[in-house]
Amino acid sequence: xxxxxxxxxxxxxxxxxxxxxxxxxxxxxxxxxxxxxxxxxxxxxxxxxxxxxxxxxxxxxxxxxxxxxxxxxxxxxxxxxxxxxxxxxxxxxxxxxxxxxxxxxxxxxxxxxxxxxxxxxxxxxxxxxxxxxxxxxxxxxxxxxxxxxxxxxxxxxxxxxxxxxxxxxxxxxxxxxxxxxxxxxxxxxxxxxxxxxxxxxxxxxxxxxxxxxxxxxxxxxxxxxxxxxxxxxxxxxxxxxxxxxxxxxxxxxxxxxxxxxxxxxxxxxxxxxxxxxxxxxxxxxxxxxxxxxxxxxxxxxxxxxxxxxxxxxxxxxxxxxxxxxxxxxxxxxxxxxxxxxxxxxxxxxxxxxxxxxxxxxxxxxxxxxxxxxxxxxxxxxxxxxxxxxx
Amino acid sequence: xxxxxxxxxxxxxxxxxxxxxxxxxxxxxxxxxxxxxxxxxxxxxxxxxxxxxxxxxxxxxxxxxxxxxxxxxxxxxxxxxxxxxxxxxxxxxxxxxxxxxxxxxxxxxxxxxxxxxxxxxxxxxxxxxxxxxxxxxxxxxxxxxxxxxxxxxxxxxxxxxxxxxxxxxxxxxxxxxxxxxxxxxxxxxxxxxxxxxxxxxxxxxxxxxxxxxxxxxxxxxxxxxxxxxxx
Numbered sequence: 228x229x230x231x232x233x234x235x236x237x238x239x240x241x242x243x244x245x246x247x248x249x250x251x252x253x254x255x256x257x258x259x260x261x262x263x264x265x266x267x268x269x270x271x272x273x274x275x276x277x278x279x280x281x282x283x284x285x286x287x288x289x290x291x292x293x294x295x296x297x298x299x300x301x302x303x304x305x306x307x308x309x310x311x312x313x314x315x316x317x318x319x320x321x322x323x324x325x326x327x328x329x330x331x332x333x334x335x336x337x338x339x340x341x342x343x344x345x346x347x348x349x350x351x352x353x354x355x356x357x358x359x360x361x362x363x364x365x366x367x368x369x370x371x372x373x374x375x376x377x378x379x380x381x382x383x384x385x386x387x388x389x390x391x392x393x394x395x396x397x398x399x400x401x402x403x404x405x406x407x408x409x410x411x412x413x414x415x416x417x418x419x420x421x422x423x424x425x426x427x428x429x430x431x432x433x434x435x436x437x438x439x440x441x442x443x444x445x446x447x448x449x450x451x452x453x454x455x456x457x458x459x460x461x462x463x464x465x466x467x468x469x470x471x472x473x474x475x476x477x478x479x480x481x482x483x484x485x486x487x488x489x490x491x492x493x494x495x496x497x498x499x500x501x502x503x504x505x506x507x508x509x510x511x512x513x514x515x516x517x518x519x520x521x522x523x524x525x526x527x528x529x530x531x532x533x534x535x536x537x538x539x540x541x542x543x544x545x546x547x548x549x550x551x552x553x554x555x556x557x558x559x560x561x562x563x564x565x566x567x568x569x570x571x572x573x574x575x576x577x578x579x580x581x582x583x584x585x586x587x588x589x590x591x592x593x594x595x596x597x598x599x600x601x602x603x604x605x606x607x608x609x610x611x612x613x614x615x616x617x
Numbered sequence: 618x619x620x621x622x623x624x625x626x627x628x629x630x631x632x633x634x635x636x637x638x639x640x641x642x643x644x645x646x647x648x649x650x651x652x653x654x655x656x657x658x659x660x661x662x663x664x665x666x667x668x669x670x671x672x673x674x675x676x677x678x679x680x681x682x683x684x685x686x687x688x689x690x691x692x693x694x695x696x697x698x699x700x701x702x703x704x705x706x707x708x709x710x711x712x713x714x715x716x717x718x719x720x721x722x723x724x725x726x727x728x729x730x731x732x733x734x735x736x737x738x739x740x741x742x743x744x745x746x747x748x749x750x751x752x753x754x755x756x757x758x759x760x761x762x763x764x765x766x767x768x769x770x771x772x773x774x775x776x777x778x779x780x781x782x783x784x785x786x787x788x789x790x791x792x793x794x795x796x797x798x799x800x801x802x803x804x805x806x807x808x809x810x811x812x813x814x815x816x817x818x819x820x821x822x823x824x825x826x827x828x829x830x831x832x833x834x835x836x837x838x839x840x841x842x843x844x845x846x847x848x
Contacts, residue, residue: 391658391693423698425651425654425697426696429694431685432689434687434689435685
C-alpha cells in the first residue's frame with residue numbers, strides 16, 4: 228500500500244464539507260461517505276440505492292492539496308467513513324464559523340485513519356481521528372446528455388416553489404405543461420383515497436428559468452425530501468440548479484457547478500407504464516391514471532455498486548457497457564424484486580430527515596478564487612489572517 | 618368553538634347559492650390544517666380565490682396568484698377535499714345558544730391572562746376560574762404541594778338584555794358570591810394562545826360547575842369558545 232499523505236484544506240470556515248455532509252445526509256439510509264482523492268469527493272448512496280449524491284471539490288478549492296508518497300493507485304485512495312462520524316466533526320456550523328481558522332484533512336492509509344484537524348482560535352486544535360474502510364469506487368453511471376429534458380433555474384426560484392409543499396411530503400411530480408409552464412404537484416399514493424388527500428399544484432412560467440428545454444407533456448416523480456437538501460445547499464451557494472430528466476423510470480439528475488465544485492444528485496423516478504397514454508394536460512389539475520408504485524429501473528442498475536474488487540477493477544475484465552441503458556449490468560444485483568420492495572418500504576417508511584435548521588446559508592464567501600497565492604509547498608501552517616473576522 | 622366572519626370584510630367578491638332559496642347555506646366539513654396550510658402560502662399573494670368544486674369529489678379549491686420576477690405570475694392551487702353535510706344534519710351545527718350563566722364578566726388583558734396561565738400550566742392540569750358580579754375574577758390552581766391564585770379586580774360585568782331571563786337570575790345574585798368552574802388548563806391556554814390581536818371585547822360567562830363560555834369580538838370576527846367543566 229502506498230502512503231498517500233494528505234491534503235490541507237482551505238482556510239476560512241464555514242465548512243463546506245460540513246454543509247456538503249449535511250446535504251448528503253438526507254440521502255436517507257446512507258451510512259458511509261466515500262472520500263476519493265485526488266480531488267476531494269464526498270459521495271453517498273442510500274440503502275435502497277434510489278438516491279446518489281456526490282460533491283466534488285477541485286484541488287483549487289483548497290489552500291493546499293498535497294499527496295505524499297508514491298503515486299497512488301486509484302484503488303488505494305478510496306475510503307469510506309461513517310457519515311455520522313464525519314458529520315460529528317462539523318457539528319455546529321455557526322460556532323465553527325466563529326472559531327475555526329483552518330481545517331486540515333489527512334488520509335493515513337496505513338493506519339486506516341482519516342484525520343480531520345480543526346485549527347481554532349487561541350491556539351486550540353481539535354483533532355478527530357476517523358476510521359475508514361477501503362471501498363470500491365462509488366459512482367453512478369449517468370449521462371446528462373442522454374436526458375431529453377433539462378431545466379436550469381436559480382435555486383431561489385425552486386426553493387420558493389417547494390415551500391408550498393409540506394415538509395413531510397415524500398414525492399413530488401414535475402411536469403411540462405401547456406404554454407411552456409412547468410408544474411410541481413404533490414404525488415398522491417394509489418392507495419390513498421382520492422377524496423381525502425389535499426392536492427397542491429404550482430406553475431412556474433418558462434421565463435423564470437434560465438434555460439428550459441423540455442419535452443412537452445413530460446412528467447417525472449421523485450423524492451422531494453432528498454431534493455430539498457440539495458436545494459438548501461444550492462441556495463446557500465447561490466448557484467443555479469440544473470435538472471436533467473428523461474422518461475419516467477429513468478433517473479433525474481440535479482447538478483450544481485462552479486469553478487471549484489461540482490455537485491450531482493441522482494434520484495430514481497417513478498416509472499409510469501401509462502405515460503404514453505396521458506390525456507392532454509388541461510389548464511388545471513389533470514387527474515392522470517395513477518402510475519405504478521414500482522421503481523422499475525432502480526438506480527442500482529445504473530451504478531457500479533460496492534462490490535468485491537475482482538468484478539470492477541478499472542481496466543480489468545469489465546463487461547461491455549450496453550448502449551442502453553447506461554449501466555454495467557450486474558447479474559448479482561438482478562434481484563430487482565427485492566430491491567423494489569426495499570424501495571417501496573423506503574418510500575413508505577418516511578424516515579426523519581435531519582432538521583433543516585442544520586443547513587446553514589453559509590458557504591462560498593470562502594471559496595478561494597483560482598490564482599490566489601496560497602499554494603505553499605509545505606505543510607506548515609500558513610500565516611493566518613491576523614485581522615480576519617475569526 | 619364557534620366563529621363567525623362577515624364575508625364583506627374579507628372578500629371583494631362573494632357568490633354563493635345554497636341548497637335552496639329558503640336554506641341559502643352550505644355546510645362543509647374539512648380538515649382545518651389543510652386550509653391553514655393553503656392560506657399560509659398565500660401570505661404575499663396578489664390575489665386569492667376560493668371555489669367549491671366537484672370534479673371527482675367535492676373540493677375547496679384555493680387558487681393563489683403569487684408575484685414573480687417573470688412576466689406572468691406564479692399560480693398555486695390547493696385542492697382541499699371537503700365533505701358536504703346533508704341538510705338533515707344541519708341542526709347539529711347550529712350556533713350554540715348562550716347558556717344560562719351565573720356570572721358574566723369582562724376578561725382581563727389577554728396577554729396578562731395568558732402569561733399567568735402559562736406558568737400555572739407547569740404546576741397543574743386543571744385550573745379554576747371564578748368570578749363574581751363585582752368585577753372580580755380569580756384563577757386558581759391547587760396541588761398537593763402548592764396552591765396559586767391570581768386575583769383580578771375591577772374588570773367590570775357586561776350588561777345583558779333580559780331576553781331569556783338570565784338577567785333576573787343574575788340580578789338576584791349576591792354581588793360578592795363567586796361562580797366557579799374547573800376546566801382543563803390546556804384548553805384554556807389554547808384559546809389564549811390563539812389570540813394574536815387584542816379583541817375589541819372579551820368576556821366570559823360562567824355556569825357554576827358546568828361550563829365556561831368565552832366570547833371574543835373583533836371588528837370582523839366573532840369567536841365563541843365553550844369549555845366544559847371537569848368533574
